[in-house]
Amino acid sequence: MSETLTKAAARNIFYGGTAFFFVVFVALTAHSVTKANAIAAANPVTPSVAAGKHIWERHACVDCHSLIGEGAYYAPELGNVWVRFGGKEDAAGAREALKAWMKGQPSGIEGRRQMPQFNLSESELDNLVDFLKWTSEIDTQNWPPKVSG
Amino acid sequence: MKYQSQKVALYYFAGALALFVAQVLFGTILGTVVVKPNFLADLVPFNILRMIHTNALIVWLLMGFFGAAYYLIPEETESELHSTGLAILQFWLFLFGAAAAVVGYLFGIHEGREFLEQPLWIKLAIVVVALMFLYNITMTVLKGRKTAITNVLLLGMWGIAVFFLFSLYNPNNLVLDKMFWWWVVHLWVEGVWELVMASILAFLLIKLTGVDREVVEKWLYVIISMTLFTGILGTGHHYYWIGTPSYWQWIGSIFSTLEVLPFFAMVVFSFYMVWKGGRDHPNKAALLWSLGCATFAFFGAGVWGFLHTLAPINYYTHGTQVTAAHGHLAFYGAYVMLNIAIMTYAFPLLLKREPYNQTLNMWGFWITSSGVAFMTFALTFAGVVQTHLQRVLGMNFMEVQDQLGLFYWLRLGAGLVTLIGVVIIVYALVVPGAAKQTSGVGYQPAE
Numbered sequence: 130m131s132e133t134l135t136k137a138a139a140r141n142i143f144y145g146g147t148a149f150f151f152v153v154f155v156a157l158t159a160h161s162v163t164k165a166n167a168i169a170a171a172n173p174v175t176p177s178v179a180a181g182k183h184i185w186e187r188h189a190c191v192d193c194h195s196l197i198g199e200g201a202y203y204a205p206e207l208g209n210v211w212v213r214f215g216g217k218e219d220a221a222g223a224r225e226a227l228k229a230w231m232k233g234q235p236s237g238i239e240g241r242r243q244m245p246q247f248n249l250s251e252s253e254l255d256n257l258v259d260f261l262k263w264t265s266e267i268d269t270q271n272w273p274p275k276v277s278g
Numbered sequence: 279m280k281y282q283s284q285k286v287a288l289y290y291f292a293g294a295l296a297l298f299v300a301q302v303l304f305g306t307i308l309g310t311v312v313v314k315p316n317f318l319a320d321l322v323p324f325n326i327l328r329m330i331h332t333n334a335l336i337v338w339l340l341m342g343f344f345g346a347a348y349y350l351i352p353e354e355t356e357s358e359l360h361s362t363g364l365a366i367l368q369f370w371l372f373l374f375g376a377a378a379a380v381v382g383y384l385f386g387i388h389e390g391r392e393f394l395e396q397p398l399w400i401k402l403a404i405v406v407v408a409l410m411f412l413y414n415i416t417m418t419v420l421k422g423r424k425t426a427i428t429n430v431l432l433l434g435m436w437g438i439a440v441f442f443l444f445s446l447y448n449p450n451n452l453v454l455d456k457m458f459w460w461w462v463v464h465l466w467v468e469g470v471w472e473l474v475m476a477s478i479l480a481f482l483l484i485k486l487t488g489v490d491r492e493v494v495e496k497w498l499y500v501i502i503s504m505t506l507f508t509g510i511l512g513t514g515h516h517y518y519w520i521g522t523p524s525y526w527q528w529i530g531s532i533f534s535t536l537e538v539l540p541f542f543a544m545v546v547f548s549f550y551m552v553w554k555g556g557r558d559h560p561n562k563a564a565l566l567w568s569l570g571c572a573t574f575a576f577f578g579a580g581v582w583g584f585l586h587t588l589a590p591i592n593y594y595t596h597g598t599q600v601t602a603a604h605g606h607l608a609f610y611g612a613y614v615m616l617n618i619a620i621m622t623y624a625f626p627l628l629l630k631r632e633p634y635n636q637t638l639n640m641w642g643f644w645i646t647s648s649g650v651a652f653m654t655f656a657l658t659f660a661g662v663v664q665t666h667l668q669r670v671l672g673m674n675f676m677e678v679q680d681q682l683g684l685f686y687w688l689r690l691g692a693g694l695v696t697l698i699g700v701v702i703i704v705y706a707l708v709v710p711g712a713a714k715q716t717s718g719v720g721y722q723p724a725e
């Protein structure tokens with residue numbers, strides 16, 4: 130190999146191959162974007178869901194929790210928290226329970242990980258719950274394996 | 279050092295080392311909060327500490343890359359930098375942006391996406407910093423000798439800037455958000471950053487082993503071909519469960535498994551070059567860091583990456599301490615060690631001293647590497663237990679965490695060892711060694 134492959138040839142293979150794989154990647158990504166848009170068409174990202182996402186970001190929830198497995202691993206997975214709180218069976222009950230949970234922090238229990246109090250208004254809490262509900266309805270190929278997240 | 283303008287690298291190396299200490303310090307604070315949750319809880323919550331820890335890492339690594347580029351590009355192109363003034367201005371702007379970000383974080387000002395927490399204006403300032411850098415470097419390369427090393431380094435740095443632009447895109451649709459978030463995160467560390475890594479390692483190997491440039495540069499192209507041919511589609515290993523189509527499970531599994539190849543090739547190639555080169559370069563510590571970088575990158579990115587990259591396995595391990603274990607060893611091996619390698623090589627030359635404090639530097643190498651390795655083992659055990667309890671048996675997250683206390687204590691211990699090692703490294707690099715210092719006589723490296 131060292132005799133037959135010249136530096137110029139190696140360089141050309143690099144540029145050509147990279148361009149090829151990048152084009153394939155972009156094409157597959159474009160196809161996946163259509164699926165992501167289809168998800169939003171079937172289950173619209175309402176203004177409330179969008180507002181919830183921004184509240185999620187404003188308080189950097191992702192730097193303690195994970196959301197569909199990404200984020201910090203200090204606090205529970207929230208991609209399916211709606212399901213874990215029984216939202217599928219009793220939507221109103223799950224909403225109240227989630228809001229009460231967020232209002233009740235920090236627990237102040239010695240030796241337990243603490244979640245800050247974010248002082249969210251009633252409507253902001255509703256936005257957040259809408260966002261978490263929307264997220265739980267994404268087709269995640271059945272991830273996570275258990276409802277524990 | 280042959281060119282005056284190479285000296286600007288010192289600014290960047292100094293800034294990088296300061297942020298390195300801060301990053302590891304915040305890491306040990308986080309490790310403490312994990313075992314003693316009430317520690318600091320009322321003052322600075324975990325999420326703020328974490329964004330400082332991760333952002334400091336990214337910023338100092340980039341700062342080190344800038345410094346490395348300013349150091350090696352004049353030597354490679356055989357010409358002075360286009361503008362040292364611009365390089366210094368760029369440094370202060372970057373440092374100011376980083377400091378402003380940290381102060382903002384402490385006051386709760388951030389954008390709140392993992393790793394991309396910088397507020398919009400700081401993101402834009404980073405783009406400006408990148409443009410200043412790219413302009414300066416590109417102009418230098420255009421007027422000078424063109425080598426494969428400068429080519430690849432330039433491509434890597436342009437890629438870093440281009441993919442960072444995706445951080446500005448934050449759609450309301452979480453699925454789209456996640457897809458393009460990975461265009462920054464994955465296409466950085468498993469794409470363009472690897473080009474930077476390969477080119478800097480190639481530069482160091484030429485200098486340290488004396489092997490023929492033609493040979494090194496050809497292999498540089500071969501290795502980065504493997505990197506991008508696998509790493510681009512390897513992005514699929516993050517598209518398994520986020521609402522993207524199921525074909526990514528095949529594409530991601532196959533291509534990301536192949537991502538191990540370039541890391542393996544870098545190990546084999548580096549050791550082979552050292553063996554073949556047979557030069558007895560006086561800077562032993564720089565050689566140790568270079569070989570250590572290739573080796574630890576192989577284990578951290580290659581072995582620990584493969585551990586959880588196949589879709590059927592990732593289904594269980596996704597977002598557990600297994601991920602944390604891998605993240606730490608991969609960043610340390612590939613990018614931290616790379617930076618320390620080039621700094622260990624360049625500091626004596628920039629300061630016109632013989633290689634100094636080598637023994638201490640090598641102690642720093644072994645202590646820090648042991649610390650990070652042990653931390654990785656502790657987190658890996660924690661991750662395996664967590665995966666079983668939470669993902670197989672379905673136990674509640676907080677109950678599972680209570681079972682992991684022992685591992686978190688071990689991790690904190692390893693973190694403290696790491697912190698000590700880092701302080702030793704910084705001391706060894708910055709403070710002149712008493713015995714070895716030569717007055718005035720510039721030490722000329724074997725070319």
Ligand code: HEM
Pocket residue numbers: 198199200392467468515534535537538575579580582583584586587588592595596597598601604605606608609612613
């Ligand atoms: C130097 C190169 C690499 C670095 C710095 C790196 C770093 C990281 C980091 C920080 C994460 C966590 C991201 C998050 O917060 O969600 C991650 C995730 C991941 N990495 Fe790497 N990585 C590297 C190379 C690799 C390679 C070569 C492979 C495969 C062979 C790999 C496989 C994975 C997988 C599968 C995940 C997702 C884990 C999960 O599902 O939670 N990585 N990597």
Ligand SMILES: [Fe+2]
Pocket residue numbers: 464468512513515516
């Ligand atoms: Fe990746």
